[in-house]
Amino acid sequence: MGSISPSPPLHIAIVGAGIGGLALAIGLLRQGVPYTLYEAAGAYSAVGAGVGLGPNALAAMDAIDARFRALYNQISTGNVTPGKDHVMMDAMLLEDGFGEKRGWKPAPYGAPCYDRTSAHRVDLLNVMTSLIPISTVKFNKRVKTVDQKAEGGAKVTITFEDGEVVEASAVIGCDGAKGATRQMVLGEKYPDQVRATYSGKYVYRSIVPMEDAVKILGKDALGDEIAGDAKMFIGKGANVTTFPISKGTQCNMVAFKLDDKPWTYPEWTQPVTREEMVNDFEELGVDKRLIKMLDWAKPLRWSIHHHLTTPVYYNGLICLLGDSAHATTPHQAAGAGQCLEDALILSRLLGLVSAPDRDQLEAAFKVYDEIRRPRAQKVVQTSKQAGLVYTLSAPGIGDDLDAIVKDLNHRFLWIWEHDLMADVDRAEKEFKALTRKEPETMNMKRVSASVVEKTALTA
Ligand SMILES: Cc1cc2nc3c(=O)[nH]c(=O)nc-3n(C[C@H](O)[C@H](O)[C@H](O)COP(=O)(O)OP(=O)(O)OC[C@H]3O[C@@H](n4cnc5c(N)ncnc54)[C@H](O)[C@@H]3O)c2cc1C
Structure with a gap:
């Protein structure tokens, strides 16, 4: 059986x-x-x-x-600086002097609902x-x-x-x-x-001991340690973010580079020379302090792909x-x-x-x-x-820093x-x-209702 x-x-x-x-x-x-x-x-x-x-x-x-x-x-x-709990990042400029030479001060963005x-x-x-x-x-x-x-x-x-x-x-x-x-x-x-699909950007990543990052990046126009709080350095052709991790003992840096060519390398990470990595940012006039932070980065381009x-x-x-x-x-x-x-x-x-x-x-x-x-x-x-x-290339916003x-x-x-x-x-x-399963009794009612309906129609 x-x-x-x-x-x-x-x-x-x-x-x-x-x-x-x-x-x-x-x-x-x-x-x-x-x-x-x-x-x-x-x-x-x-x-x-x-x-x-x-x-x-x-x-x-x-x-x-x-x-x-x-x-x-x-x-x-x-963030390290008191009063910056709800600041996601400070916007600064990538250019030499981080924009301070033209009077730009770190501009915080965030929201009361956001805790860094x-x-x-x-x-x-x-x-x-x-x-x-x-x-x-x-x-x-x-x-x-x-x-x-x-x-x-x-x-x-x-x-x-x-x-x-x-x-x-x-x-x-x-x-x-x-x-x-x-x-x-x-x-x-x-x-x-x-x-x-390739997003048209690749990144280099580094983790810098906080002691070194503090020395390299120094203080901003407001007197705060730049490395202690999350930052987004913006500019034409690239942007760089730095933020503290590991209870403030390390500074994480991700350096994004715009790329107008298709990604043709078979892997999503491409080894390059240290000179090529540095040149990616020097050619844009990026502040030397950020370039120094690349000393801790592997010369490896990580392509950024997305599913739009x-x-x-x-x-x-x-x-x-x-x-x-x-x-x-x-x-x-x-x-x-x-x-x-x-x-x-x-x-x-x-x-x-x-x-x-x-x-x-x-x-x-x-x-x-x-x-x-x-x-x-x-x-x-x-x-x-x-x-x-x-x-600095968003339609309707471009390089208008206030916008x-x-x-x-x-x-x-x-x-x-x-x-x-x-x-x-x-x-x-x-x-x-x-x-939801229709209960048996409900089905029975439906059947009998339709039988009644049919009977009524034919009567
Ligand atoms: C530079 C960068 C910075 C980012 N920063 C942030 C950030 O600050 N905040 C944020 O929210 N997000 C951030 N993200 C995005 C975030 O990292 C990803 O969205 C997230 O890690 C994706 O996780 P996942 O588990 O979906 O995929 P993955 O992390 O890719 O994990 C996939 C896993 O599947 C395994 N796998 C693959 N194929 C197979 C297979 N055939 N069989 C069995 N196992 C398989 C892999 O080995 C891997 O372990 C960042 C991304 C990048 C690139």
Whole structure:
């Protein structure tokens, strides 16, 4: 006699252990949703140096798991100068003298709702991984393919580059801007949308010991240490940001260079000579103090790619989260924050899925897509505009410094002031509406009502 094998329990495969994948893992743990996190690298790692987070990102952390926010508070760093808690950055000029020779003083921008915080990425990684049982993470697991049937139960088959094959109820692709899952979601219907596009900017990054940064950058026209507070140096052809991390013991610098040529190097990081790196900024007349800060940078150009548009974030049982969905230029310091918002909404939705049921999972992804995609893609688009503002080339603003500061004081508000808990409520309501099963008795009433109707019509 044959027996019916029970369908496997709900189990989510997370692909990629960056900020997005880790945040989702923390959220799923909190919601009691079983998952396995598959990471291509041999260990956790953080690419880059500092990361700044806005109030929306901090609120998302809090709502994902209050311990996450509490731990972040222990490692985050603000501005040093008293009274600058709500200043995101001071706008200064890249040119020789930082604009002071023509009377420019550092112009703060921010908002009362904004608290300046940033962190070393390694510290953030340590905080996040401390909340995740290592038994739920598999390293050296590069996903190669994901197969799903168009119909039937909630089952995907994942094949890794090492040949291993596993099954899960659904896959969440948190594998970054050039991750493989984007092709799986968009490849068939939107092949032109799979590859990230070059933003026309590359960066050099350095972490400078604060002692050295203080000596090099000196004081501003107001008498404050330049390195102690977050700064955005703006100018034609380039912009440079510096901000304190690691409890003020280090100064993080990201130097952006405009590039009017296509990115043709096969990798997204291109080694150059130290002379080429320095020349990128000397040719623009950048103040020598910032060029000195490049002594701590590797002569490596990091191309900045983005997904300006993404027509949909899921395909059946495969769903995108983080940079795989909406990689952005970092001009609004908002990419990681959007990963956290994604993780909050998706973990709450998956927490409502009561069984490994295709309809429920697809309903969760549909609601996630409807709520998250418009906002995250707007972040990508407006970040591109912010990049133009920093290089004095935004339409209608150009090099009008007062207009630039006015713009910077307003452009982030819609990101920071967003009501995330309203998104959570909306997600829950929409998911419940989509998955509500008509009670049997209700169906019976409908049937008998239509029978009565028909009978009445024929009578
Ligand atoms: C210069 C710069 C500065 C930035 N500054 C800020 C900032 O101040 N504030 C802010 O909010 N955001 C900032 N961002 C954006 C932010 O860093 C990103 O949005 C965020 O780190 C993306 O995280 P992620 O998890 O989506 O992707 P990633 O960090 O790219 O992680 C993807 C992970 O997936 C793994 N992976 C890839 N392919 C596979 C596969 N096939 N199988 C298994 N695993 C795979 C990778 O190894 C990696 O671990 C900045 C970005 C840049 C470039």
